[in-house]
Amino acid sequence: MEPVAYVGIDIQFxxxxxxxxxxxxxxxxxxxxxxxxLTAYAGVIVTNHVEEQFLLxxxxxxxxxxxxxxxxxxxxxxxxPWLSNVANWKRSPIPLKDREIIIEQxxxxxxxxxxxxxxxxxxxxxxFFSRGYFEKIPVHAEVLITDQSGVPIxxxxxxxxxxxxxxxxxTDIYKVFINEENTSKKLSMQMLDCIxxxxxxxxxxxxxxx
Amino acid sequence: xxxxxxxxxxxxxxxxxxxxFHYLYDEVLHIRHFHQYDLTKYDTLILSCRIDIRSLKRSQxxxxxxINAGKRLIIFGEILDCWFxxxxxxxxxxxxxxxxxxxxxxxxxxxxxxxPLFKYVTLHDMKWHYHGSFLPPEGAQSLLDIPNGRSxxxxxxxxxxxxxxxxxxxxxxxxxxGFIDQSKPFLHGxxxxxxxxxxx
Numbered sequence: 002m003e004p005v006a007y008v009g010i011d012i013q014f015x016x017x018x019x020x021x022x023x024x025x026x027x028x029x030x031x032x033x034x035x036x037x038x039l040t041a042y043a044g045v046i047v048t049n050h051v052e053e054q055f056l057l058x059x060x061x062x063x064x065x066x067x068x069x070x071x072x073x074x075x076x077x078x079x080x081x082p083w084l085s086n087v088a089n090w091k092r093s094p095i096p097l098k099d100r101e102i103i104i105e106q107x108x109x110x111x112x113x114x115x116x117x118x119x120x121x122x123x124x125x126x127x128x129f130f131s132r133g134y135f136e137k138i139p140v141h142a143e144v145l146i147t148d149q150s151g152v153p154i155x156x157x158x159x160x161x162x163x164x165x166x167x168x169x170x171x172t173d174i175y176k177v178f179i180n181e182e183n184t185s186k187k188l189s190m191q192m193l194d195c196i197x198x199x200x201x202x203x204x205x206x207x208x209x210x211x
Numbered sequence: 212x213x214x215x216x217x218x219x220x221x222x223x224x225x226x227x228x229x230x231x232f233h234y235l236y237d238e239v240l241h242i243r244h245f246h247q248y249d250l251t252k253y254d255t256l257i258l259s260c261r262i263d264i265r266s267l268k269r270s271q272x273x274x275x276x277x278i279n280a281g282k283r284l285i286i287f288g289e290i291l292d293c294w295f296x297x298x299x300x301x302x303x304x305x306x307x308x309x310x311x312x313x314x315x316x317x318x319x320x321x322x323x324x325x326x327p328l329f330k331y332v333t334l335h336d337m338k339w340h341y342h343g344s345f346l347p348p349e350g351a352q353s354l355l356d357i358p359n360g361r362s363x364x365x366x367x368x369x370x371x372x373x374x375x376x377x378x379x380x381x382x383x384x385x386x387x388x389g390f391i392d393q394s395k396p397f398l399h400g401x402x403x404x405x406x407x408x409x410x411x
Contacts, residue, residue, distance in 0.1 A: 010218060010263035013289045013302070013342065030265070032243075050261065052219040052243065078221040078388075090221070092389050124308035132388055171221075171388075 003043035005196055007175070008034070009050040014176070024193055026175075034059055044072035044196035047084075048173055056083035067162035070203035072196050074167040076174060078133060086139045086161040087168045093148065097128030101149045109145055109157055111167075111195045112188070119185035120178065129177050131155070133170040165199040213405060214250075215257040216240045218266070222387030223259055229386060231395075235402040242266045250277045255405060260288030260381035267294050278373040285376040285401075287383065289342055297370045298377055299346040301361065307340045319363060322353045326366070327407065329354075332400030337364065339391045341379045351375075 006029035009015035017028050029037065031051050039045055039062065047056075056063070060083045063073065067085060078090035093100055102121050104112045112120075123129050134152035138144065139161045146155035146169075155169040175192055178185035215236040217223045226232065227239060235257075240248050242262050246269070250256065256277060258267070271294065278284045290300035309315040321334050337355055344361035347353050350369035353362035355378075364378040382398040385391035 010220070010261075011265050011291075012261050012263065013291055014261070031263075032265075049222075050220055053221060053224070054219050055243070078225075080221055080224055097390055125311040126308050128390060132390060 003197060003200065004041070005193055006037075006039070006042040006045045007048065008045060009048040010052065012050055014173075015048055015050050024190065026193065031055060034062060039063075039066040039071055040069055043200040044074060046175060046192075046196070047073060047075045047077055049077050049171055051077055053077070053079070053081040053083060057081045060084075064162075067164035067166070069163065070200075070206070071164040072167075072199045072203065073164065074169070074192065074196055076169045076172060078171040079168075084168070085166065086158065087166065088135045088137045090133045090170050091136050092133050093131075093152070095148065095150065097132060100127065102130045102154065103147045103149065105144055105147055107143060107145050109143065109195065110198070111145060111157075111191055113191065114184060115188060115191075116184045119181065119183040120188070123178070123181065129172060130174070131170045131172050135168065135170055138168075159199075164203055167195070212237045212253050213255045213257065213409075214238045214240050214248075214253040215259060216242055216245065216262065217259050218242050218262045220261060222384050223261075224387070225389075226259075226383045226387035232386070232398065232402065234406065235398065242270065245270045245273065250282075251280070253277070253282065254409070255283040255285065257285045258287060259383045261384055262288075264291045264294055268292070271295065275371075278371045278375060281373045283374040283376065285378075287378055288381045289379070290345075290377070297348050297367065297375070299348075300343055301346070302343045303341065305340050305342055309340075318358050320356050322356050322362075326352065326354055328400065328404045330407075331403040332397060336393050336397040336400055337380060339380075339385070339393050342381075343379055345377060345379070 002025040004025045004027045007026050008029045008031055010031050075084055079087055080089050104117050120130050131154045134154050138153050138156050139158045141160040142156040142158040144153045144156045158166040175189045179189045213236045217239055290298045306317055309317045341363050347362050347365040348370050351365050351367035353365040355364040356362055367375040382394040385394035
């Protein structure tokens with residue numbers, strides 16, 4: 002099982018559990034990014050707890066990793082251009098209590114078997130999945146999640162680089178649903194599976210430098 | 212003069228873009244460059260919620276020197292690894308759904324009601340959820356207690372030469388992300404209290 006990096010600053014909300022580590026998730030301290038070789042990981046999850054200016058200062062590291070066929074799953078409410086072709090996050094004008102998260106038909110297994118209700122509500126409260134959207138996405142990107150207005154909330158882009166970029170408009174979909182007692186509980190493991198599948202696919206197509 | 216410390220996280224950047232809170236602070240300090248600042252010009256330093264713990268540990272001696280010079284230090288959010296002396300933090304499960312349940316409540320009680328902060332802040336303004344609680348040191352004043360006797364907000368004028376204000380509440384996070392309506396009146400209340408203190 003190849004490790005997947007989980008990038009963030011060190012706060013309560015980025016610390017990993019024993020279960021996370023058993024799944025091969027490894028905490029990668031944001032400020033260690035210049036000193037690591039990202040090809041040591043099957044993929045890199047970038048949380049919403051990152052200093053974007055620092056990422057922008059080290060954009061070449063991420064660009065090089067993608068050039069080598071790397072897999073980056075961003076969950077950041079992006080406001081600076083540190084990740085290739087990912088547009089800025091916009092706050093949704095739809096009140097959270099009225100906003101419906103929609104799972105689009107796709108061959109991607111990220112949301113397979115997950116009931117839309119279970120990612121729309123946590124204990125009766127709406128708004129955890131995302132509070133925003135992307136105003137635009139790359140031309141060939143595959144949209145996985147939208148809302149009732151049709152704006153993209155999560156997509157996968159396999160064309161802008163040699164690697165794969167999953168971009169989500171905020172919220173840590175690895176952690177937020179991990180302890181729920183419904184179908185959303187599967188999301189965290191399916192996220193790691195998707196990342197590893199992409200890494201294998203990219204490797205097979207010769208994208209990776211490994 | 213009031214300085215506020217940020218980590219440059221997306222929600223923090225959006226909080227600082229909110230014009231209505233610009234009167235809360237005079238200058239923004241970045242935790243990554245904290246060792247470069249001259250803190251002597253500030254009367255109050257505010258640490259935003261969700262700042263990198265490793266960076267805070269590296270700033271500990273500067274912050275202790277600051278508060279022991281008779282200044283006020285205000286810390287929002289979780290306190291991990293006992294990174295600042297005297298603060299006894301305990302994690303708790305977050306009850307974020309009490310308000311959608313019939314008759315639901317999140318019990319908490321104001322203490323020391325004569326504290327000047329309460330000219331500007333109500334119990335409702337402080338009541339959304341919390342991620343943990345504190346056991347204030349002997350002699351410190353809790354302003355907000357939960358039923359087990361622990362505190363969500365206290366003011367400590369006995370442990371240092373200056374004043375330490377600590378709260379589990381995380382208004383910058385919620386204002387930056389645009390949810391939890393109470394977070395705005397709460398932080399406006401804190402701002403008005405601090406600015407009133409400046410004029411005295």
